[in-house]
Amino acid sequence: MRCGGVALLLLAAVALTTLCERRDVLELGDADFDYLAAEHETMLVMFYAPWCGHCKKLSPDFAKAASWLKGSVQLAKVDCTANADTCRGFGASAYPLLKVFRNGVDSGTYDGPRTAEGMVHYMKKQTGPDSVLLRTEEDLQAFINNYDASIVGFFQPDSAGLPEYLKAAALLREQFRFAHSSDPSLGQPYSLQQQGVLLFRPPRLSSRFEEDSVLYKDHVTVASLRRFIRDNLYGLCPHLTLENKDRLRVRDLLTVYYDLDYRLNPTGSKYWRNRVLKVVSRYSSRGLSFAVANKNDFLSELEEDFGLGMSEGAELPLVTIQTRLGHKYTMREEFTRDGSSLERFLDDYFSGLLKRYIKSQSIPENNNSPVKVVVAESFEDVVNQPDKDVLLQFFSPRCPHCKKLSPVYIELAQQLYLDPNIIIAEMDATANDVPLGYDVQGFPTIYFAPAGKKDQPIRYEGTRELKDFVKFLKRESRRPLVLNGVREEL
Structure with a gap:
């Protein structure tokens, strides 16, 4: 087959994929919104205008998320230039507006990430009960063996703590995964004595440097449980992503960037993180937080904000520190596999010997203009x-x-x-x-x-x-x- 024929086949395949993705997104309007929306237990709706640049930018990710969520969450969109009554009824005056619906009832504005992966991650948490009931050890293992962290409450059937736990799960389900069991013996292998709450960190982040689970021992209230999850969720060296970066960067943070991908390259991802953990575990009490990240997710930031250019085929990790005050530091020494370069970098940071990285043009030689x-x-x-x-x-x-x-x-x-x-x-x-x-x-x-x-x-x-x-x-x-x-x- 000639090159032209191959190119046509490739174009046809791309067009077919795009068409399938579009079909996964319902087009709703004034005439059918109410009765079609009510047919779906969970639905994410984008209210948009065809002329809106932000809407055009979001559409490919929205279509991709619809394809990935097919069968569990329905995605739909409403053209507000042609369906003014529906859009007005849901307060859509700025575009795009994303809203979550449950059985046709407005459940609130979507405030998650606006990437395909972020929408999938967020909407999966919108399906099913606020807290999953676990009856057996198999149920427990299936629940905690997840890409994300898991919070599991173990309560006696008549426990006064269960209603408060379920209330917390209802309020926090968009951020965390919750389950509960009326058989506290399921928690005994994890140091649970009678009843209580356990936070299980994701198995992909398991290491010998910290426990895989953390026991919550206080009286269960929504506020205290939220605080416990916030303080223990990420552990010593979490995976920084585009979705959680704002939560992790509220502290002074050292980040190690490399070809991290727990789905496609779990062995390599764990290898470098363990090299990092071996070093940073000795500095965990000194006011600096730590993380690892996929450098491809933060390429523009590394280049523009830290002056770290990406050489083709580079395998060694890159290291930065960014403080709450906006001060930035970069490790210029090559990352060594024994961690000695990272250790020297941290010692210099805590000794105040590092020079801050500042993105700057050259100071003009002549600056005499008005x-x-x-x-x-x-x-x-x-x-x-x-x-x-x-x-x-x-x-x-x-x-x-x-x-x-x-x-x-x-x-x-x-x-x-x-x-x-x-x-x-x-x-x-x-x-x-x-x-x-x-x-x-x-x-x-x-x-x-x-x-x-x-x-x-x-x-x-x-x-x-x-x-x-x-x-x-x-x-x-x-x-x-x-x-x-x-x-x-x-």
Whole structure:
């Protein structure tokens, strides 16, 4: 067969796969939403508009998740431009809006990850009872032998703790897996004496460095059980993913990135994690948390935020530390199989000998223009001068609003060029780390860093006209402005 024929067959296969995925997503509207939704025990619905860019971006993952969840959870979508009554009834005014339905009844807004794998993971927890009833040892083993952690309550039939446990399961089922048994003897092999709750860590994360299960010994309340799960769920060295990264990064975190894949490469995944555990288990009480991650899930972050380029075929792990204050460190020494390089890196970190990694452009050799250029490496010297007021614009070179502002901002800088007490500056926030205390979510974002109060920058919220900038600076500065060489009166 010629190459053209092979290409056509491949295109046909891709088209057929896409068509099958689309068929797995129900198209609902005003005429049939109520009665079709009621036919499904659990359903995830996307309210969308065909012109919405975010909707278009989500659609392939939504279709893929529908294919993977087929037979357990139904996925559906509603075109809000053609079915206004249904969308209005469920409060769909911004797109895409994802909602979970149970037997046709709105069960709340979906707030899980918007990736195919994340939606599958989240929605699987929406099916079945809040807590699975386990009757035998086989039931228990089948439940805890899972990719995720398991929480199992063992209670006597008349225990007062069971209703509170079930209440916690109902509230927390979207985050964790729950089961219960009225036969406490099932928990005896795991140090359970009479009754109580056991947290079983995933078998894939089993190691000789920590116990596979943790016993909850306190009186069962929703708040205390939630706290127990939060403190013990991840263990000494959890698997960092795109779905749990926000929960794990609330602490100072060291992460080891490599070709981790417990489904396709369990042996290699365990090998490197055990090398890491051997080292970090000796540092577990020093205020730093640890994790392993698939480097392919975080490629752009490693390259853009930590300056770690990916050489083709590289097998050795990469190591970073990111603190709650936003400080970043990278291990530049090659990862050694005996863990000695990781040990040296940790010793230097705790001794305060590591140099922080800062994403920064080069400091300009000549910086005499009215608008001063600030980069991450020069931020301290320029913006944090204690006796200078600084108006700082965070911009993106590709931002049309920034380009529109540019002539106004330059004119402002020119008028204040002879003022010895104020600096008008700008920083490319796409090429430099944004310092702590400055919240930059869009462009342009403008802050005023007053003299003597550099830890209290003031966000500029006014219109972007020259007169409004001048009015703002007159109000916030404690010294009179020098405009076009003339000192203003306070």
